[in-house]
Amino acid sequence: MENETTGDQFSEEVEDRLQNLFGEEEPSEAAEIKSADIKPHPLRDLKTVILAIDWEITDEIMTSFVEQVAVLQGTYRNDKIVLVFLQLLGSIGEYIRTHLGKSHPDAFKILTSLFTELERIVQSEDLTEVEKKKILSVELGKYKKLKNQLMPSKAQADDRRTVTAATSERSPVGGVQPEIIKAIEDLKLFIQQELRILREEIKKLREETGAGQRS
Amino acid sequence: MSFVNPKKKEVQVKIVYYGPGRGGKTTNLEYIYDKFSSRIKTEMVTIKTHGDRTLFFDFLPFDIGKVNGYDVKIQLYTVPGQVKYNATRRLVLRGVDGMVFVADAMAVRREKNILSLKNLQENLANYKRSIFKVPMVLQYNKVDLAEQGIPILPVETLEQDLNSKLKTASFPASALMGTNVVATLKKIISLTMASIVKDLK
Numbered sequence: 563m564e565n566e567t568t569g570d571q572f573s574e575e576v577e578d579r580l581q582n583l584f585g586e587e588e589p590s591e592a593a594e595i596k597s598a599d600i601k602p603h604p605l606r607d608l609k610t611v612i613l614a615i616d617w618e619i620t621d622e623i624m625t626s627f628v629e630q631v632a633v634l635q636g637t638y639r640n641d642k643i644v645l646v647f648l649q650l651l652g653s654i655g656e657y658i659r660t661h662l663g664k665s666h667p668d669a670f671k672i673l674t675s676l677f678t679e680l681e682r683i684v685q686s687e688d689l690t691e692v693e694k695k696k697i698l699s700v701e702l703g704k705y706k707k708l709k710n711q712l713m714p715s716k717a718q719a720d721d722r723r724t725v726t727a728a729t730s731e732r733s734p735v736g737g738v739q740p741e742i743i744k745a746i747e748d749l750k751l752f753i754q755q756e757l758r759i760l761r762e763e764i765k766k767l768r769e770e771t772g773a774g775q776r777s
Numbered sequence: 778m779s780f781v782n783p784k785k786k787e788v789q790v791k792i793v794y795y796g797p798g799r800g801g802k803t804t805n806l807e808y809i810y811d812k813f814s815s816r817i818k819t820e821m822v823t824i825k826t827h828g829d830r831t832l833f834f835d836f837l838p839f840d841i842g843k844v845n846g847y848d849v850k851i852q853l854y855t856v857p858g859q860v861k862y863n864a865t866r867r868l869v870l871r872g873v874d875g876m877v878f879v880a881d882a883m884a885v886r887r888e889k890n891i892l893s894l895k896n897l898q899e900n901l902a903n904y905k906r907s908i909f910k911v912p913m914v915l916q917y918n919k920v921d922l923a924e925q926g927i928p929i930l931p932v933e934t935l936e937q938d939l940n941s942k943l944k945t946a947s948f949p950a951s952a953l954m955g956t957n958v959v960a961t962l963k964k965i966i967s968l969t970m971a972s973i974v975k976d977l978k
Contacts, residue, residue, distance in 0.1 A: 572845060576970045579841040579849070580963045583816055603925040610927050613919075614885040615799075 604684050605677075608634060612677050615670075624659035631655060643694045647680040650705050657712075666712060667759055672704050780872075781977070787848045790969055791872055795897050796879035797889040798858030801918040804952035805879060806837045806853055809962060812955065834869050844970065851966060858893070867900045875912040875969030877961055880939055882917045882949070884928035891938055912968040914946050915939055916961045921951035 603609060608630040615623055631652040638644040654673045658665045679697050683689060689697075780789040794802040803823065810821040817839035835855040840848060856866040878897065880890040898908040915935075923929040930938075932949055940947055946964050950957035 572974060573967065573971065575844050576841075576967050577963075579844055580966060583839075583841055584813060584959045584963060603927075606926045609925065610883075610885070613883060613922070613927065 605634065605681055608677070609681070612674065619658060619662050619665070619670075621659060621662065624655060624662070627655045628652060628659060643691075643698055644680065644684060646698060647676060647683070647701070650701065651676050651680070654705070654708075666708060668708050668711070672701075672708055675704060676701050781847075781973075785848075786846055787850065788973065789850045789852060790874050790966070790973065791852050791854065792875040792877065792965055792969060793869055793873045794853065794855040794877045794879055795866070795870075795893070796858060796918075797881055797886060797893040798860075800858060800879045800881040800886070800890075800893075801916075801950075801952035802855040802858065802879045803835050804918075805877070805916070805958050805961070806835050806855055808952055808955050808958045809853070810837055812959075834865065841966070845974075849970070853962075863896070863900070866896070867903060870897075870900050871904065873901075873906075873911065874973060875914075875965045877914050877916055877965050878939070879916045879918050879952070880935060882919045882929045882935060883922065884930050887930055887934075887938065890935075894939055909943065912965065912972045913943060914948070914961055914965040914968065915943070916952075916957070917947065917949045918952050920949040921954055921956065 608627070611623065611627045611630050615627070631648050635645060635648045635652070638648065651673065654669055654676070658669055658673065661669075679701050683694050683697060782788070794805055796802055806821060806823075810817070817837075819837070819839050821835065821837045823835040834857065835853075837853040838850065839853075840850050842849065854869050856862075856869045876897070878894060880886075880894075894908075901908050901911060917930075917932060917935045920929055920932075932947075936947065946968070948957040948961050948964070950961060952958055
């Protein structure tokens with residue numbers, strides 16, 4: 563760009579363009595973020611753990627998650643709906659703790675969805691029992707779907723383990739440790755899972771692109 | 778570096794949102810897209826997998842109109858925050874004009890922020906760029922969580938950890954609620970545009 567305007571004029575021009583584009587609708591931009599009015603959050607500790615779950619899921623964080631769920635199960639022992647939510651969270655938490663990075667991609671999604679809805683139920687004073695049950699039923703559906711998805715892969719993994727064990731008993735591969743074979747098997751499973759997700763993504767993108775071109 | 782086309786009187790500005798995983802980079806872009814899609818009239822491209830994680834990057838292009846007779850086209854990118862996707866992060870940084878570093882204000886993420894900023898410095902150095910010379914704005918995201926009693930780092934600590942040497946503009950923000958998302962964006966565009974003009978003089 564040539565230097566046709568002074569620095570101040572240029573800045574004003576940029577500001578003007580940005581104001582045109584992002585002005586007016588700016589919601590509470592000027593509003594300062596309050597930290598003084600701290601309301602006690604009934605699920606605070608569990609929420610802290612959930613928000614701290616990083617992409618590289620660690621055993622430490624998942625152990626802390628399962629512990630927090632157990633504490634809340636005691637606190638909410640008389641609230642059946644909340645208790646079911648906590649049991650589902652505990653179950654998925656245990657699953658992720660065991661499988662860590664190899665967990666089913668939907669497991670983390672369902673965990674966060676369960677927590678979001680649990681938070682809504684615990685915090686809202688307007689929800690009726692019927693509405694709460696409806697929310698629980700939707701979440702339960704998601705949980706069952708995941709469980710069904712996990713069943714066949716577990717059976718397949720068990721089959722594979724049996725085959726591997728039988729093979730290694732018959733003809734031990736010259737000096738190769740069984741744990742190395744197991745690690746390779748796990749890696750294979752992981753790569754297959756990654757490829758499946760990528761295929762799904764590509765398919766979805768193709769469909770979206772197709773839909774975009776048609777519309 | 779920015780792409781300036783004197784013939785078409787057009788300038789393309791690349792701004793990258795960088796930061797640790799799950800810090801709110803994508804949420805920033807999503808907020809901008811959701812709130813202003815009727816004005817920016819473009820599509821946001823995003824590729825997610827594994828529980829909504831950014832696998833490659835998000836991309837949001839838009840025009841801000843004419844400045845100094847030139848059509849200014851802004852391209853916003855995010856990088857995947859996961860440590861293992863450094864190659865993708867490095868690739869996205871190629872030709873960057875301005876950076877927004879989205880730090881996670883949660884106390885448990887303090888170390889991740891510092892590591893991510895260090896990673897940014899290394900990746901920029903790979904392109905022979907200095908972190909101190911690329912226009913940058915810091916955003917301390919998720920400060921709204923303090924209202925729920927979740928431990929949040931004081932702004933002074935974040936400033937000391939991340940901005941003591943950079944000494945650049947910074948905003949406490951909530952990308953989810955939109956607080957200071959636009960302020961951050963406006964600031965980085967202004968700084969980047971000023972830097973481009975300075976470089977061209």
